[in-house]
Amino acid sequence: MSAGKARNLQLGFIGLGRMGLNMVRRMLEAGIECVVFDTHVEARREAAGFGATAAESIQDLVARLDGARAVWLMLPTAVVDVVLDQLVPLLNAGDTVIDGGNSHYVEDLRRAEALSKHQLMYVDVGVSGGVWGRERGYCQMIGGPESAFKRLEPAFAALAPGVDAAPRSESRSGDPSPAEKGYLYCGPSGAGHFVKMVHNGIEYGLMAAYAEGLNVLKGANAGKQKRTADAETAPLERPELYQYDFPIADITELWRRGSVVGSWLLDLTAAEMARDPGLNSYTGRVSDSGEGRWTAQAAIDEGVPVPVLTAALFGRFTSQGNDLYANKVMSAMRHAFGGHQEKTGDKS
Amino acid sequence: MSAGKARNLQLGFIGLGRMGLNMVRRMLEAGIECVVFDTHVEARREAAGFGATAAESIQDLVARLDGARAVWLMLPTAVVDVVLDQLVPLLNAGDTVIDGGNSHYVEDLRRAEALSKHQLMYVDVGVSGGVWGRERGYCQMIGGPESAFKRLEPAFAALAPGVDAAPRSESRSGDPSPAEKGYLYCGPSGAGHFVKMVHNGIEYGLMAAYAEGLNVLKGANAGKQKRTADAETAPLERPELYQYDFPIADITELWRRGSVVGSWLLDLTAAEMARDPGLNSYTGRVSDSGEGRWTAQAAIDEGVPVPVLTAALFGRFTSQGNDLYANKVMSAMRHAFGGHQEKTGDKS
Amino acid sequence: MSAGKARNLQLGFIGLGRMGLNMVRRMLEAGIECVVFDTHVEARREAAGFGATAAESIQDLVARLDGARAVWLMLPTAVVDVVLDQLVPLLNAGDTVIDGGNSHYVEDLRRAEALSKHQLMYVDVGVSGGVWGRERGYCQMIGGPESAFKRLEPAFAALAPGVDAAPRSESRSGDPSPAEKGYLYCGPSGAGHFVKMVHNGIEYGLMAAYAEGLNVLKGANAGKQKRTADAETAPLERPELYQYDFPIADITELWRRGSVVGSWLLDLTAAEMARDPGLNSYTGRVSDSGEGRWTAQAAIDEGVPVPVLTAALFGRFTSQGNDLYANKVMSAMRHAFGGHQEKTGDKS
């Protein structure tokens, strides 16, 4: 990123949560002028401490921006439209709004169209990086009018990890492309959040793949457990094959070096397991937050099979207890055709 | 079945559980002479009440059989080898043992080979029918030497439902084949239990298909529920689409007539739901009992994809709580990359 | 159904395809007066031959109906709105439109609201029965205003299979309820098509469960096949376990009597296999037609896990070739990390 270009850029920024605040810091450090607002006064104060201009209100924020304004929203999905309702009337033709939250891309299409009636541009940015972005930089997937992308590129570059964050791919040479720096113009409105949505869908699948595999390692001592020999318990034909107590925390550490399954998620898992090897701080209720669902629904619209991604998604639903009624139905059937009584006591 | 032929058949029968006893009754009614044994004296006495000859011991049972003996075992899987160890030394070359339990077909192959060294024949019979077999007849899938099948055919025919149990298939004409009567010679040793294994694998899939669908109906009031708007809860974009409280018991009854999803399992479900519409007598722990597992493992050996059958199987594992560790791993990951705290309170 | 009540009912009917025509016949036989229209003149003529009054146009159809009109649409999904645009302006407050096609229930909600502005009632009916409905009767899942359902009940009863189509469930007694006759009021607008949608979702799961199981039987001769011992071919450790050539057509026939997996779908499969045991008339491209997709998408909105139903759906997508790109990605990965070359020649 050219610091010179960044120095000429001024940005409004609404939403100073953990992620927003870190993003503002990164942009300030790159020389971008940030006028910020958040309903929490302390967050504004903290941003001001890093060099941002704290506005008292959305109106104040808009007033403090010059020329063709650009306002970045970093808000919970549910709040975006509320803020847009306040913000849009304050803007002028040619101004740009950026939604950097986790909106559904379908909302982007609706909003882009609504804003275009006011000659406003709408840019959707899927941002990955979570609590680590301050340190690692933010991977950004960007959709909307390409001209808006071009004008804002110094901000994206400032937030991005930069090319040095990973070794260059073999066939890539010359000046690093934006993708190699960690941000990419993905296409027209919605493209950014669409790519981010699929990114998260993949993330669900990756997480479940590790989790299932580690569960198989965990279960490798099944042959040591006493097993009732009743009709409700499937037999274990060769218990001598399942006599292992694996050092799972060490195995996750091991795989970080030289193996095919190395990844950032594995790095995190190994660190977490080094800290809490028994994972006793967790109960196993896994939330899901929209993108995994939308990815599956989009795949179905497209006619694209995503058995792994949906298996991962449904595993989360099940961890939330949502398979209960289906299981009761099956118990009822088993009782009806075989006189089977439910076995008790071993449901965790 | 020709009653005349059945009248000439004599059978030893070991194992007078609920299913065994009913099978003996059906054979007695067809004129087959049954010499029976069970470790429970009352079961022997009950069988004698129906006309069976009750033996005092396995030795006694063998002694009471004439000519080329045939001994049918109807025992829990775990006991079959124990009984065979006692029985085999008492038999003569040319005698036949029938295993009508739920053995893994791999065991059949081993046993058939072991018995063949004593010139004994081993017949494996997968029997479906459960607690309803007394009334409906037993569907039998048979493996082993074809000559043994032929000799025992009157017994299979006596147990089977008979051709009138279902309308004939359009292209079938002439004398009904055994398959049309409800028993079938499926091939050499293990063939009977292999087919029964797959039968049960299919059963798991069918049950889960209904259960999942009914769960979707049950969840159709999701839009009525208050939903917290936090980052750990996926948003429901259009709650107005999920405002239904469906009469599920009536729907299962409805589908029994004229619909594509009519089945015997649905008949049972409708009956069960008429009795207990809320399924309050069940907690949703669904046992699995071997065949579903073996089907999946055989499919994997064959390289045949069985995503539906394994999804059904894994649903049962999960209902037993066996996804717990995997879910903890995912919670740990989410905590590590996003600072997510597990949400509590809504796990059933 | 009371024939007396049916005799007082008059119905407009638009759409005389294979299914529509048979439905009209069934209603005529019950004494319901049917005024029909279809763009195909022959279809109108055929209906007239059965006793229907054939209209020349939609306008003509409406003109020929007395009192509070009821017009039943039996049309391809894509055409419903087109016909409604013509029909609605011709109707009067208090008239009723019935959509008996395979509409998405979300469309029902939209249409019901639009029609209510004209004081028209909209009834959505999911109809199962296919080409067999003429003979078996039609299973009907009904949504909309309950008063409209009541008024039209003689038509639903005429179309339904009737209580004798299946043995009564044990706990049911007294006068048979509508559900026991084969039609059911499921709830407000959209309820009928919602239940039908889930019905079809279940159907996908049931079909796939049978298909996978039969494929495992088919693959049971895997041990007989010569297997290359290269790094691209998974070894079959115990080929002696897979030496079976099963009589699959006979097995499907067998399971129709006395087994747990008996169903109408199995009846059809057995009949089809008796006719064409090798299934040589099929290439294995399995279409999907909306309901399976919508069921999965609704389940995801609800947070309800449906792994079996989606596995079945994705199997269809895959049969259409839609996994191609994903597979290329995996081949590229395997090449990159292991130098693996794709194996050729055995992809069907």
Add this chain to the structure above:
Amino acid sequence: MSAGKARNLQLGFIGLGRMGLNMVRRMLEAGIECVVFDTHVEARREAAGFGATAAESIQDLVARLDGARAVWLMLPTAVVDVVLDQLVPLLNAGDTVIDGGNSHYVEDLRRAEALSKHQLMYVDVGVSGGVWGRERGYCQMIGGPESAFKRLEPAFAALAPGVDAAPRSESRSGDPSPAEKGYLYCGPSGAGHFVKMVHNGIEYGLMAAYAEGLNVLKGANAGKQKRTADAETAPLERPELYQYDFPIADITELWRRGSVVGSWLLDLTAAEMARDPGLNSYTGRVSDSGEGRWTAQAAIDEGVPVPVLTAALFGRFTSQGNDLYANKVMSAMRHAFGGHQEKTGDKS
């Protein structure tokens, strides 16, 4: 790794394929004396060029080793037992055999027991690293007698990537453990290959997660395609939502920096796509090679749900055409109940 210790170690090594040869080089560079054999003379010659002692035969190899011998096998699974039959009679009590190939851990248990009768030790090592191991080092999962592990540790350390291959996990401090260097003693016989088996099972899941997600991106232009409006084609309700032509190769590059889904597999994918963006060098037939199957089968024995791992495995089976018969069965059913004809022309 202490070079001093390594200098005292002497190793026999049988199997100089691409992987074996590179492993020998790495050990030679660490000062380990290697006596090598392969049936291909050139491979022996090449190893000799790097400093290994080339033996003329297995007998010769054994003769050239001093003291307590250790012989590492790096062979195709199918050949291990053949070589063991020749090797074992040549060894003395106290000698050790290492199997570094991709054996099923069940074979390890059998072999370890057989060798123990000759007072030989058997060590099983799962090795990940593929064609990249020469450069990155080899991640090693080790099972067998712990004393044998200890004695051979310098060899494992020489092969391993070393602690610098990844940043240390936060909670880890002090002298790096073996796991942090890239090798780990996992437990008694079979433990090494068990962990490697699960490692590969996870790998299948990870690969499929990426592949499915990229396929959803690829399908995001579905709304641009002309769609026939027949009963065999599911409707796309909102084509305007699927108008994207995503730059997929750039997206895989993008995700390598700062995103949650970064991994070594993604690095490879991005490199491969930079080289061949359309993946035109692949047809999409994905082999599977044993470990994925064994992982699923072990999970089923354990009662552990692995829906993601099996979905990935079944996707490979399907890419090999093994869903064909199941699909024909479903087409037959659809024809039977709905008169549906298979749609042709769009199966790839």
